[in-house]
Amino acid sequence: MGDREVDQQLVERAQRGDKQAFELLVLKYQRKLSRLLSRFVRDPAEVEDVTQEAFIKAYRALPNFRGDSAFYTWLYRIGINTAKNYLVALGRRAPTTTEFNHEEAEGFEDAEQLRDASTPESELHGKEIAATVNRAMDALPEDLRTAITLREIEGLSYEEIANVMGCPIGTVRSRIFRARDAIAAELRPLLGTDKDRRW
Amino acid sequence: MGEEISRFMDGEVDGAEADVVYRQLKHSEGRATWVCYHVIGDALRGSARHLPGFSERFAQRMALEPTVLAPKPRANAGLPFAWAAAATLAAVVVVGWVAVTLFDTQPTALATAREAGSVRATVAKAQPVAPDYLIAHQEYSPTTPIQGVGPYLRPASAGGVDAGK
Numbered sequence: 243m244g245d246r247e248v249d250q251q252l253v254e255r256a257q258r259g260d261k262q263a264f265e266l267l268v269l270k271y272q273r274k275l276s277r278l279l280s281r282f283v284r285d286p287a288e289v290e291d292v293t294q295e296a297f298i299k300a301y302r303a304l305p306n307f308r309g310d311s312a313f314y315t316w317l318y319r320i321g322i323n324t325a326k327n328y329l330v331a332l333g334r335r336a337p338t339t340t341e342f343n344h345e346e347a348e349g350f351e352d353a354e355q356l357r358d359a360s361t362p363e364s365e366l367h368g369k370e371i372a373a374t375v376n377r378a379m380d381a382l383p384e385d386l387r388t389a390i391t392l393r394e395i396e397g398l399s400y401e402e403i404a405n406v407m408g409c410p411i412g413t414v415r416s417r418i419f420r421a422r423d424a425i426a427a428e429l430r431p432l433l434g435t436d437k438d439r440r441w
Numbered sequence: 442m443g444e445e446i447s448r449f450m451d452g453e454v455d456g457a458e459a460d461v462v463y464r465q466l467k468h469s470e471g472r473a474t475w476v477c478y479h480v481i482g483d484a485l486r487g488s489a490r491h492l493p494g495f496s497e498r499f500a501q502r503m504a505l506e507p508t509v510l511a512p513k514p515r516a517n518a519g520l521p522f523a524w525a526a527a528a529t530l531a532a533v534v535v536v537g538w539v540a541v542t543l544f545d546t547q548p549t550a551l552a553t554a555r556e557a558g559s560v561r562a563t564v565a566k567a568q569p570v571a572p573d574y575l576i577a578h579q580e581y582s583p584t585t586p587i588q589g590v591g592p593y594l595r596p597a598s599a600g601g602v603d604a605g606k
Binding site: 244257269301369375395422430 | 443444447448449450451452453455459466467472474475476477478479480481482483484485486488489490491493495496498499500502503506507509510511512575584590
């Protein structure tokens with residue numbers, strides 16, 4: 243089971259009336275989608291409005307989602323259309339540079355391709371997060387760092403990582419979790435993710 | 442709890458265990474872990490964007506949304522296809538059976554027909570019908586175009602012509 247199947251599980255729960263399952267998808271993709279839509283809409287407040295609107299439209303259209311494409315591909319299309327409609331309603335024109343296809347959007351992570359519509363505060367906060375994660379990564383033992391890198395950056399499955407690292411899958415599971423747990427310990431104060439706060 | 446969530450988000454958990462993890466994700470601690478792990482992944486992929494308060498505002502909007510319910514896929518959704526397949530198979534069997542029956546019986550039928558023909562010829566030779574009888578009953582013959590006109594027709598025979606010569 244891969245990333246797509248995880249999303250599909252959550253989608254199916256949401257389609258059965260479980261709103262919280264959809265909120266987990268929102269928590270997963272809100273950064274990626276808002277970053278994508280910031281190519282259309284410059285103002286940070288507008289980016290958030292359009293991103294929220296896109297998620298709401300996706301939720302309303304959820305009964306029509308049959309899993310023929312990946313959830314993010316589908317969400318991406320809704321997001322792009324929402325942004326374009328938003329600009330049309332304001333009498334603005336969507337930038338032509340955003341005419342890239344959805345396959346491109348799947349791996350759309352390169353920071354240099356984007357002119358991020360962030361406020362100075364959120365930009366600073368983003369840099370702090372990046373610095374904290376990088377620092378925590380550097381502090382990890384080599385085997386944990388390799389395991390999390392192969393998973394998060396290279397996108398390998400546990401089985402593939404086990405082959406690359408020459409260890410059992412159980413060890414891969416443990417290494418990835420321990421890496422995440424160690425980084426999360428550094429990151430949580432920055433994110434303010436305490437138990438009583440809603441995410 | 443973190444290890445299960447870590448495996449779940451990597452797609453390494455399914456079945457009943459996925460239900461257990463999912464229940465953990467309904468609690469704030471589980472959701473915080475979910476968010477934190479995804480932020481780590483995003484940051485490692487070069488996207489450490491932070492959206493303070495986004496989720497809270499979105500949750501407020503979601504609370505106003507009516508719950509969507511997708512129509513449950515019917516358990517017998519494959520039934521029309523099964524019926525169509527069964528009907529096709531039945532049609533093929535029937536056509537095949539008829540074809541095989543015809544091909545099997547045709548030589549026999551032909552042989553029987555030939556045999557009957559030869560028998561009829563033999564019978565005809567064995568019992569010749571007198572020409573007088575045929576002439577007398579010609580009006581009852583189905584080959585006569587106008588029934589009942591036999592008595593008014595002048596019989597002509599090869600014998601007559603020969604007699605005239």
